[in-house]
Amino acid sequence: MSSVQDVIYNWLTIKVVCDARPDDTAAVETKKHFEEMLSEHKISNIDITTxxxxxxxxxxxxxxxxxxxxxxxxxxIMLNQINSEPDKYVNYPEEK
Incomplete structure (x- = not known):
């Protein structure tokens, strides 16, 4: 079982990617996964400042x-990696 700190860290990392790349289907799916984990850990009312x-x-x-x-x-770090090597992180949109 992941700690609360780990779940928030992982969710925030992928949220930053999603915010910068809203059409990145893999990032969106991963964010949903971590949002489910937040719910399982009874984490709510999240507010982020920087x-x-x-x-x-x-x-x-x-x-x-x-x-x-x-x-x-x-x-x-993940967003920076994607931005520095965009050819490695091609988005494959969902087929409709």
Whole structure:
């Protein structure tokens, strides 16, 4: 079982990718997976703020307000990798 911190970290990392690449179907599907994990861990009411160095996350866990933070460098690593090598991360849209 993943820790609450791990689930929030993974969700936030893929959320940043989705926000930058809303048509990336793999990222959207992965984000949905982590949103399900957030729900399973009873995490709700997530609010994210940033500054030049950190992402600050406030959330409710089992009806208790909590806070955590992550360095931008860690959260944005996946997006930076995609942006630096776009040929490796081609989007394959869903067939309709």
């Amino acid at each position: 500054d030049d160095v950190m992402y600050y996350v406030t959330y409710n866990h089992e009806d208790e307000s909590k806070k955590t933070r992550f360095p931008r460098e860690l959260i944005e």
